[in-house]
Amino acid sequence: MRRAGSLGSVVILISMLVAVSPARATYPGASGRLAYTFKRDGIWQIFSMKPDGKGIRQISHFRKPQATGSVNWSPDGTKIAFSSNRSGEGEIWTINADGSGLMRITHDPNTDDDGPVWSPDGMQILFIRESPRTGNGAIYTIDADGTGMTKLSGAKTHHEEAQFTPDGSQIVYQGFGAAGGICELWSMNPDGSGKTLLVPADARLGLSDVSPDGMSLLVFDDCASPAPQSIYRLNLDGGGMAQLTDAACCYQDGWPQFSPDGSQVVFLSNRVVPGFDVPFKEMYVMDADGSNMVRITASSHRIGLPDWGPIPS
Numbered sequence: 001m002r003r004a005g006s007l008g009s010v011v012i013l014i015s016m017l018v019a020v021s022p023a024r025a026t027y028p029g030a031s032g033r034l035a036y037t038f039k040r041d042g043i044w045q046i047f048s049m050k051p052d053g054k055g056i057r058q059i060s061h062f063r064k065p066q067a068t069g070s071v072n073w074s075p076d077g078t079k080i081a082f083s084s085n086r087s088g089e090g091e092i093w094t095i096n097a098d099g100s101g102l103m104r105i106t107h108d109p110n111t112d113d114d115g116p117v118w119s120p121d122g123m124q125i126l127f128i129r130e131s132p133r134t135g136n137g138a139i140y141t142i143d144a145d146g147t148g149m150t151k152l153s154g155a156k157t158h159h160e161e162a163q164f165t166p167d168g169s170q171i172v173y174q175g176f177g178a179a180g181g182i183c184e185l186w187s188m189n190p191d192g193s194g195k196t197l198l199v200p201a202d203a204r205l206g207l208s209d210v211s212p213d214g215m216s217l218l219v220f221d222d223c224a225s226p227a228p229q230s231i232y233r234l235n236l237d238g239g240g241m242a243q244l245t246d247a248a249c250c251y252q253d254g255w256p257q258f259s260p261d262g263s264q265v266v267f268l269s270n271r272v273v274p275g276f277d278v279p280f281k282e283m284y285v286m287d288a289d290g291s292n293m294v295r296i297t298a299s300s301h302r303i304g305l306p307d308w309g310p311i312p313s
Helices: 010-014
Strands: 031-040 043-049 068-073 079-084 091-096 112-118 124-130 137-143 159-164 171-175 185-188 196-199 206-210 216-220 231-235 254-258 264-269 282-287 307-310
Touching (some): 031 068, 043 068, 068 112, 068 307, 091 112, 112 159, 124 159, 171 206, 216 254
Parallel strands (some): 206 254
Antiparallel strands (some): 031 307, 068 079, 112 124, 216 231, 254 264, 264 282
């Protein structure tokens, strides 16, 4: 889940497999299409496909090289929020699922904004605003029309990502806390109060998703990189760990996301060509208990972090 670099540095981003925060939240509903980014003709574009890897559709048609980062489906399945440096520094944008209605949401040339996540009611977008100078990041919300921005955490620490629980009652996030560990997992109220430590830094786990029923978290060995990375499921309070994948000697399984109906998980892995310097990973789907793993892509190219959307309401 860790951000490998800011969107303000195109060279750094496109030289990495995934160089942006995959912060997303999966809200309950009927399972629809997977959104993801893919580098086509030297340009990162947004695509969607069915959960079996078929029916690929290109959503964006950007015309110049740029960094296109984390994608997140709106709760009604009609829009996608994403991060991009198409305006210079990293900003938050939205686009309709059919590729129309491109809209810039944040406007600050001196910061990098990344990791957009829709609120459960679709009225706000949660994101991380990072200072290119210090590398520190603060958690913000902004109305979906680009107005009403609110800071929820201080910028003197570093936050990797944040997301709402499906009922909107809490925000779960990863980053530095009182104990100082970047892989600590925390929760707080939507107004930024009531910060509570869920998982300490020594667990070395990165946050990836909150289940559609709000009862559990998907995490992985993010803070152990470069090293084997497995995927786990935790209770929302940080207890009850269950291992879903086994990284063995050299796999890197990561960035898991629940399906909207909670029955499956999509993730990226280097299982086709194991190793810690593999320039691409493939997309896999498995049942929520870790069984019935199936590879759904065969791209041999860089695929960005997927997000599983609902069938449009």
